[in-house]
Amino acid sequence: MNLNNKKVFIAPHTPRTTMFKSELKNSCKDIHILGFIDKIKEDEGIYKLNDIVSKEYDYILILSQNHFDSIYKDYKKLLPAKKLIKVDIKNNKYLFFNYVDILKENIKKIPVKIKFFIFEKLVKYFDKKDRKKIVFLNKSFISTNNKALYVYCIENKLDVMLLIDNEEQYKILKKNNLPVARLNSLSSFFYLASAKMVIQDQGNSNYLLPFLSVKQKTIQIWHGIPLKRMNLLVGHVYDYFVGTSKYVNDTSLSAVIQAKEYTDYGYPRNDLLLKDHSKLDLLFCDEELYELSEKEKTIVYMPTHRESSSGIGQNKNLVPIDFKRLNKKMKELDTYFIVKFHPFVMQFYEDIKNSDEYSNIKFHSIQGDIYPLLKYADILITDYSSIYFDFLLLDKPIIFFDYDYEEYSSNMNGFVYDYDTCAPGKKVQNEDGLYEQIEEVLKGKDTFKNERETVLDKFFTYKDENSSSRIMKRLNNE
Structure with a gap:
């Protein structure tokens, strides 16, 4: 899309759109970025929707992979549809969709809307029944907390169903004869309507929650203690939120997740750091690397995803490491270096992954569960990723490779x-x-042993392998 000499607003205001603004300035000649539009945030250069109506501009660029539909619906009530542009990220590139593209996309959704109509009827039908099922809701991939609690429920013979739209993970679960259904299928709506509890650990499938009955309980167990700032997740108030401590809930996550009750029972995935593993615990874990980490010295490197690693005109040498030099060093130290990158980053290291030249560097699957393996890691190397909080439970050394601290903290607004x-x-x-x-x-x-203990005590109420047990004990009392 040609944005040269255009006057644009960007919506909403998030770390991702802040980086998008920088990339637009670098790649588009004489673009005029007038500011951000955001329903909640207030600051210089951030406008409310009503403020835009009388202003002169060419386009509003909406970049929100989880909440575009609701934002577009609100904007279209006040602003010309021709000026509203959807921005998406695919294959590490920004894609732009005008109102015609959006209309075509919505027409394709009509069969889904029919399913939603059936879903509403099913929910009303099951309101008259005795609901017992526990449903785990997953979009794009099964995250670690949902997987760990799902496995706990299966092993304790609870009535569960997992919904997923990741075909590879769906096939793995089916192959293991585990209860699973495809997300957004008619059968998935049946399971959701019949659920006593619906459990999530992300916020990207909230579009289904408004269809549920007030008689059904919703639980958000999230996916990590945040170091970087996040926006409020709007659209649903959960019955329960599960965090790791009252301090974390009060100081960060209660400003991100809305819930009627905040608990500090701990993350199910952290049970895997401390317990003996069952066969099901190793679902989606790279078992070859798991066995390697049991026997050999291993270092796990898990950098956080940088918004700047997906976009226009970026330097693709995303990690300032010479992997040939790294492999030589690991061989000298008789150590294996296990890397788990974000999908946007991993695509630039496929040659290294597939080469026999890098004998002591191993790549874990990008959507796999590395938590069982972490139990045996000798060192964790990260930067701003929430994984380091969890790793504190192991009382092992952490190295922070924060080569872009100034840039990253600036982009995240601290x-x-x-x-x-x-x-x-x-x-x-x-x-x-x-x-x-x-x-x-x-x-x-x-x-840093004393410092680790100080942070651990503040961020974790419990330091054991019983998070799943505590959660289900509380929920089963409903």
Whole structure:
């Protein structure tokens, strides 16, 4: 789409759209970005929808992969549809859709709308019945907390069903004779309508929740303690939210997730860090790497996803590591380096993944569950990812490879928690510093033990393997 010399607004205001603004400025000649539109946030350069009606502009670019439909519906009431542009990210590129494209997309959704009509009727029908089923709702992929609690329920012979639109994971579950159905199929609507409880650990399938009855309970167990700032998840108030401590709920997640009751029972996935694993616990885990980590010294590297790693004209050398040098160093240290990248990043390292040249560098599947393997890792290397909070339960060294701290923290408008005090580990900004610290740790030097314990006590009420048990005990009392 040609945006040169165009006057545009961007909506809503999020870390992703902040980065989108920067990339537009770098790639589009003389584009005039007038500001952001946001329903909730207030700041300089951020406007409410009513403020835009009388302003002169060419387009409003809407980038919201989870909430576009509701935003578009609100905007279309006040603004010309021809000026509303949907922005999506596919294959690491921004795609732009005008009102004709959006109309065609909506026409394709008509069969789905018919299913939703049937869904509403099913919910009313089951309101007269005794609901017992526990349904796990997953969009795009099965995240770690949902998987761990789902497995716990199966092993404790509870009546469960998992809904997913990831075909690869669906086939794995079917192959293991586990209760699963395709999301948005008629059968999935039947299971949702008959559910006593609907459990999520993400916010990207909230579009189904308004169809549920007030007699059904909704539970959000989320997917990590946030270090970076997040917007309020609007559209649904959950019956229960599960966090890791009252401190975390009060200081961050209650401002992101709306719920009637906030609990501190802990994350089901963290049970896998502390317990003996069953066969089902290893679902979606790379079992070859799991066995390797049991026997050998291993380092796990899990950087967070950067909004700048998906977009226009980006430098594709996304991680400042020379992997040939890294492999040589790992061979010297008799250690394996296990990498788990975000899908947007992993696509640029397929050649390394498929090469025999990198004997001591291993890549975990991008949508797989690395938590069982983490139990055996000797070191975690990360940056701003919430995984490091969970890793504190193991009381093992963490190295923070924060090579882009200034840029990242600026794009995120700072962090929820003070990074210096709440990230207990050595912080390094370049490859030389990284290798130096790895060698120090492997020699037994660990100077952050007390700091890890301080952060752990604040961010976790419980430090055991019983999170799933606590959650289900509370929910079964309903």
